[in-house]
Amino acid sequence: MPASGARDSTSEPTEATLASIERAYERQRAAVEASTEKLQKTLKRVRDAERRALELEILERTTTLELRERMGEIARARAAIARAEAETATRARDDARASDARVAETEATTDARRERELERMRRIDDLERGFERERERVERHRSSVDAYEAAPDARE
Structure with a gap:
């Protein structure tokens, strides 16, 4: 940690990383929507083909x-x-499963990063508290030494 008290941002997820994850999620969601639209168009073509087949059947009788x-x-x-x-x-089904798997993987990665960041923050807080306790102990010791040196009868 730098002396100024600022946290080292190299190990925590940046806004850009989180935004990148969100964009990836949105791309995956858009891909699923596009796939769904494509499947709906295919189903319409299939239904149209079936209707044409039935019309052929009537005409051919x-x-x-x-x-x-x-x-x-x-x-x-x-x-x-x-x-x-x-x-x-x-x-x-395959597209939906693959998309669900990608979303789950993205969520798990994000959760793991978030958990690591929380643990890192806890360790930093613990170190800061320990540093503060040590500083207070040194200050008490310094005050005690100053009081001892200031007392005339203590030096004799």
Whole structure:
């Protein structure tokens, strides 16, 4: 600690560090929101595809041969839709888990830094109290010596 009593700021988190952590958190939150919007658009496309597949099915019922051909197409489209929905749901879960893990890691890092800073502050306070007690003891001793030297009969 410098003699002026100012604390050494090299080991405590700076405003810039905390701001950086907050920006990282906001970027992660924005990424999750962007991913959610993307997934919603994908779901809309999937629903539109399903609607188109149903319209095709209605139109294709005019002939048996065409109906048989279209039924295969519809089945494949439904399978593709199901795969797309499953993939979308899996990606959404994975993205959410990854984001939650990043947020938890950021929070844990921040908490650990905060705890280390509190412990450092406690040690500094303990050192300052010890220094003050020692200064008071020296001052009492100095006063005692001055009183002893000032007393004429004490020197004899």
